[in-house]
Amino acid sequence: MKEKKEYTISELAKEFDISPRTIRYYEEIGLLSPKRTKGNQRIFSRKDRARLKLILRGKRLGFSLEEIREMVEMYEVSEPEQIRVTLKYGDKRLKEIEERIQELEMLKEDLLAIRERLIERLKELEGKEGKKEK
């Protein structure tokens, strides 16, 4: 059992390569709610860590912290009416995500096409102009 169950703010900051300020900011806007020691220092549970990980994934994908909040909060709804609302919202998000994957595939195709053209162009140029020595 190598898994730690508690983390300090700088441990998490280092692990995820972000600043402590960023983590504090996420708490400030209610994205994280770590416990505190008697000395008032933050202690992050494994759940907190998992949540942070999710937040950062969302960020890499270009979601705003508001959008991320809406997604991570899906984990803790409990009232039936809220569950129904959340399900609807979640389905919308899922569609968006699928669209996004599609758009990324298109972008990928575009870049691949450019790549081909550049390689062609380069061949021509090198052919015409003779080799420049390294």
Place this chain on the structure above:
Amino acid sequence: MKEKKEYTISELAKEFDISPRTIRYYEEIGLLSPKRTKGNQRIFSRKDRARLKLILRGKRLGFSLEEIREMVEMYEVSEPEQIRVTLKYGDKRLKEIEERIQELEMLKEDLLAIRERLIERLKELEGKEGKKEK
């Protein structure tokens, strides 16, 4: 032949559901370079329009305008050395895009898992509590 070849700023703004200000801003930072009429008003060619489309796709995908600039500029390199640099850069971008697709798939799985759990939970609650009429 239904295709227009020139557009005004508000036509494009309407078509893509953005503000004219946004388009002007993109010109301001050099992402677009429309021609002008004698009266100094912007006229956008089909190329300009295509470019704007690309920019907006990049935005939806969460890229910064700087990143987008680097990508759209790949279209117009011509010097051999620049082509080589661009190719390297493009390959990096392609890898990033593939990673991004992976992460989106993961996010999708997460959301699907939450969805399942919510549906289960809802079934339980509705079962226990009897049906509330609409």
Place this chain on the structure above:
DNA sequence: AAATAAGTTAACGTTTACGTAAACGTTAAT
């Protein structure tokens, strides 16, 4: 040609997501 609509630049305002610094308390190491 007069009015209305659309476009222009310039400049200041706003939101998001933190960075940075000050001033101070807590924990760990020597």
Place this chain on the structure above:
DNA sequence: ATTAACGTTTACGTAAACGTTAACTTATTT
């Protein structure tokens, strides 16, 4: 018991990506 090293709050600063308003010019409509 002192230092470091690390942590805390408060508050002001900042970059990106526009929004908003003003003051003015150009196009279009009637």
